[in-house]
Amino acid sequence: MKASIDEDLCTACELCVDTCPEVFEMGDDVAVVKVDVVPADAEDDTREAAESCPAECINIEE
Numbered sequence: 137m138k139a140s141i142d143e144d145l146c147t148a149c150e151l152c153v154d155t156c157p158e159v160f161e162m163g164d165d166v167a168v169v170k171v172d173v174v175p176a177d178a179e180d181d182t183r184e185a186a187e188s189c190p191a192e193c194i195n196i197e198e
């Protein structure tokens with residue numbers, strides 16, 4: 137699984153970082169994905185972060 141963030145839409149609310157710190161972190165202005173491939177044990181939390189993102193700007197490639 138891969139995850140990406142549409143930086144133009146991210147509001148830097150930090151919810152994804154709280155939900156799945158293994159995959160998301162705050163960059164200078166917006167959240168960023170810090171892994172190339174999502175670790176298997178973080179996939180559920182990554183999906184939850186994507187579903188919970190208020191800006192709906194987290195994209196997942198299964």
Ligand code: SF4
Nearest residue numbers: 146147149150152189
């Ligand atoms: S949850 Fe969405 S809007 Fe909030 S910081 Fe993460 S990517 Fe940005």
